[in-house]
Amino acid sequence: MSNRVYILTTPSAETTGVSLLVHFDHRRYLFGNAGQGTQRCYVQRGHSMAKLENLFISGPTGWGTMGGLMGMMLTVADSMLATNSALKAKNEQRKAEGKPLHATLDKGFDVLGGRNITHAVATSRNFVFRTGVPINVNELDEDPRKGSGPHDFSKPDWADDTLRVWQIPVVATAPENGTALPRKRTFDMMTESEKGAPSAEGRSSSQSPTPITAEAAAEAKMICRGVTDAMFNSDWAFDRMFETRLGDVKSTDRPWVRGPNGLERYTGKMAHEDPSVADNIVLMRAPWPSVATTTLPNTQPDATSISYVAKNNGRRGKFDPKAAKALGVAVKDYRLLTQGQSVTGADGNTVTPDMVLGEGLSGTGFALLEVPTLDHVQSLLARPEWAAADLMEGVSVFYWSLGRGVFDSVELQAFMNERPAIKHVIMAPDVSPNMITYNSFATLQTKLGSIDPDRFPLLNFNNRSKDVTAAVPSAIVGRTGMIAKLLPNYEFDESETVPFPPLDEAVKMVDRKIKALAKEAEKKVKQPEFLEAIEKDEQDIPNRDTVIIPLGTGSSLPSKYRNVSATFIRVPGVGCYLLDCGEGTEGQLRRALGDEEFKQAMLDLKAIFISHMHADHHLGLAGILARWNEATRENGQSDAKLTMCVPHQMCTWLKEFAMVEDIGYPRLIVVKNGDTVEGKQKRIDWTASGLESIEAVPVRHCQDSYAGILTWPSGLKIAYSGDCRPSHVFAQAARGAALLLHECTFGNDKESDAKAKKHSTMGEALSIARQMQARRVLLTHFSQRYAKANAKMEEVVVGDGGKAKEQIVLFAWDQMRVKLGEFKQAATFAPAVTALLEAESGDIGEEE
Incomplete structure (x- = not known):
């Protein structure tokens, strides 16, 4: 048996933390941060999650350390379900043929992390749900070696038949000189006026939290654990019904009754309309079991950082069958x-293993030490684990995941x-190179930039790293x-260290014919008559x-070439805006x-x-909010507000x-999408947003799905479809928009798929654009099977005067x-861009 530890991520723009694949x-086991972008790195590096069974999250619980966890859990769950589904189908065939059946997949997926990890996962219960998948979330909220000792290190805190793990909780304490680093304020440190995000009408939407006792914390943990279990491992079925009194049904609910042909929608009067029917059954x-918990118990941010020591079980010595035979051992007992x-x-006589086995190999291992701030250093150094010779025996590598300035x-x-025999591997934002993480994408982006640099600028990166050997030779x-x-x-x-991408070589690989097309476009866009026509x-x-700036143009899952949904808009002199915020949005924007x-x-x-x-x-939202909160506070803008227009x-x-984490919640102005629908608008003050209004339009996709229309005082109107089937109501509501961003999940040959999954085809999206008479159109949210782009121009009647105007469509x-x-300039480069993507599409398709 072999065992190795592979560095999967290091601090960079896209991946803020360290993760190790054991x-x-x-x-397989994953140790470290499950931050945003971790799953995409799996794809980029060619690893599969099929054998991943345990995830040990290091550091304090927050979106920086677990922002990619939800996406990973969904991927693992779907992989398990797909495997069992395939086995079930195969067993049905084998049963029909009279053959013995294969055993179904019998494994789970365990997530272990610090205090609040169950609460953090449970917050996602309204949008993360699978059935029959044994995914378990376990909270490491106790110090196994609390007190002065002596401590028994012979028993690990976690073990299976392959690996043993000791957890090391490190608390944040002030340095001896008493000058601790400034810390983010917790919910309890806020003034009464700050607690609770204001609603659109300016009212606080939460009450002051009560102190949390040890008993309350234990009960809260149990409740959250029940929620996370129900999110993945329930036996809920879509067709499961229960009987109830009509009087107990909300007016907005849709009850059923049993009719002569089976289940039918109830079409009679509701109890609030006719009290006499209240007792009718x-x-x-x-409902999903996890959503039965409408509100999670209170908790508080916790700065305790979890580190780990992990050791394999070694390897037994070689079995000597001659010695076993001489001792009279039956062959059946050899195993x-x-x-x-x-x-x-x-x-x-009793025969013991040492009598028939040669000398084996003792367990070997590594330590992952996450020290996010200088305030954690003293606590780490005082831990008893470092003086435990038996525990440290065979530990050859210390992986250091450090915060800025800690090294x-x-x-x-x-x-x-003091430990020169140990290999100290240092990873930190101010030590590690901010190198390109997604090599395949960056290579293609660089090629695109060589033919249209205004639309495809060079990505921001820095391949320099800090010299650490001067201070620590090992x-x-x-x-x-x-x-x-x-x-x-x-x-x-x-x-096997991943090399810095040779981006200068990528430019040389662009075909001369494509470069010639780009030169023609470059010449054309500089012509005075071309520019004058645009002005007119x-x-x-x-x-x-x-x-x-589209930050994510793919659907469902991140791939090598397309991240999931997000679009960044900057209106100079007014402000910046985000339309959706999928996982990795922060990293994409920082890299751009x-x-x-970015700040x-x-x-x-x-x-x-x-x-x-x-x-x-929206899995990138918490990361963006945390960075906005940090930036505004550090810049002395602690009174700044951020408007959120979101599903309820x-x-x-x-x-x-x-x-769990300070995301600036008291400074958010939270507006429910449903409160901005035409005819239902509440009085909303949009002043802080720089907008005149946001109007949400209900669309057909999933429950509580909306398209959005953003209008500025200048008259600028941008319409965004979100995910949906074509909506004529949306087209009319946003008529004459300067820009339409519309989903284009499927090609025209996949209309049945689009209908089944409630998405739009390219032709349907363009039909809405024509109905809307949008001046400019940007199609996005492509199925990950599509990597090509294109552009087209066509005329559309805009305005009451009936004058023909160009509608330009970009992909x-x-x-x-x-x-x-x-x-218009971008469309002029479209032939060159399209030719390049077509030339690359074979490789892209294979890698996708």
């Missing part, structure tokens, strides 16, 4: 001896230098792809300097803008619109997750950057 022949569909059990020989701690460096800067081989023999292998045609379009411009974007962020509750449209279930999620690509007033 590889055995038959099983009707049927209601059973018991190799498994460590004693047996009885032919003469009645410079003199005390920490001394600790490392240290090395950790890089993705480095491997610590633990069994059968220890070796630290740097040969676009006189009626306000804010032409508005910049649109660079650190300084400015957070300072200028005015409003976020979330179209619906499918996870691929998102309101609950925001409030509950704010108990979105991650990280492209287009100004509202430069769609």
Whole structure:
């Protein structure tokens, strides 16, 4: 059996933390952060989650350490369900043929993390749900070695037949000089006027939390654990119904009754309309078990950072069959001896494993130490684990996941230098290179940039790393792809380190014919008559300097080339806006803008619109809110507000997750999408957003799905479809929009798929664009099977005068950057862009 540890992620724009893939022949474990982008790194590096069974989350619980967890759990759950479904179908065939049946998949997926991990996962109960999947969330909220000792290190805190794990909780304490680093304020540190996000009318939407006792915390943990179990491992079925009195049914619910032909919708009067029917019995569909808990118990942010020591079980010595035979051991008992059990020989004597096995290999391992702030250093150094010789025996590598400035701690460096035989692998934002994480995408993006640099600018990266050997000679800067081989023999292998992408070489690979097309386009867009025609045609379009950056243009899951849904809009002099916010949005925006411009974007962020509750449209939201909160506070803008126009279930999620991490919740102006629908609008003050209004339009996709229409005082109108079937109501409501962003999940040959999954085809999206008479159109949200892009121009009648105006349609690509007033230029480069993507499509299709 072999065992190795592979560095999967290091701190970068897209992946803020460290994650390690622990590889055995038959099983995988993930240690470290399950932050945003982790799953996409799996895809990029060619790993499969099929054998991943355990996830040990390090650090304090927050979106930075577990922002990619929900997506990973859904992927693992779907993989389990698909495997069991295939086995079930195969067994039905084998049963019909009279053959023995295969055993169904009998494994689970366990997530272990620090305090609040169950609460954090439970906040997602309204949009994460699977049945019959044994996914367990376990909270490491106790210190197994509390007190002065002595401590028994022979028993691990967690173990299976392959690996043993000891958890190391590290609390944040002030340094000896008493000058602790400034900390984020917790919910309890806020003033009464700050608690609770204001609603659109300015009222506080939550009450002051009560102190949490140990008993209350234990009960809360039990409730949250029950919720997380119900999210994945219930036996709920869509057709399960229960009987109830009509008087107990809400007026907005839709009851059923049993008719002569089976279940039928109840069409009679409701109890509030006719009290005499209140005792009539009707049927209601059973809700998801996890949503039965309408409100989670209170909790508080906790800065305790979880680290780990992990050791394999070593390897037994070689079995000597001659010795076993000489001792009278029956052949059938050989296996018991190799498994460590004693047996009885032919003469009645006990035969122990050491009598027939050669010398084995002792367990070897590693430590993952996450130290997020200088305030955690003293607590880490004082841990009893480091003095336990038996525990430290065979531990050859210390992986250090450090916060900014922590490596410079003199005390920490001394600790490392006291252990020169250990390989110290350092990873931190101010140590690690901010290298390109998604090589395949960056290579293609660079090629696109070589033919249209205005739309496809070079991504921001920095391949320099800090010299750590001067301070700690046995240290090395950790890089993705480095491997610590633990069994059968220890070796630290740097040969598979992921190289810096040779982006300059990518440019040389672009075909000369494609370059010639680009040169023709470049020449054309500089011609005075071309520019004059644009000025004349676009006189009626306000804010032409508005910049649109698609950050995620794919559907469902992140892939090598397309991240999930998000679009960034900057209206100069007014503010920045986000339309949906899928996992990885923060990293995509940081990579596009660079650190300084990203921070400015957070300072200028005015409003976020979330179209619906499918996870691929909002799992990046908490990360963006945390960065906005940090940026505004550090810049002295602690009174800044951020408008959130969201589905009603998102309101609950925001409030509950704010108990785990400071996301600036008291400064959010939360508006429910349903409160902005025409005819139902409540009085809303949009001043803080820089907008005149946001109007949500109900669309057909999933429950509580909306398209959004953003209108600015200047007259600028941008319409966003979210995910939906074509909506004529939306087309009429946004008539004359300067820009339409519409989903285009399927090609025209997949209309039946689009109808079944309640999405739109390309032709349907363009039909809505024509009905809307939108001046500019950006198609997005492509099925991950599509990697090509294109562009087209066609005339459409705009305005009451009947004058023909050009409607320009572009196909979105991650990280492209287009100004509202430069769609014509972008379309001019379309032949070159299309030719390049067609040339690359074979490789893209294979890699997808």
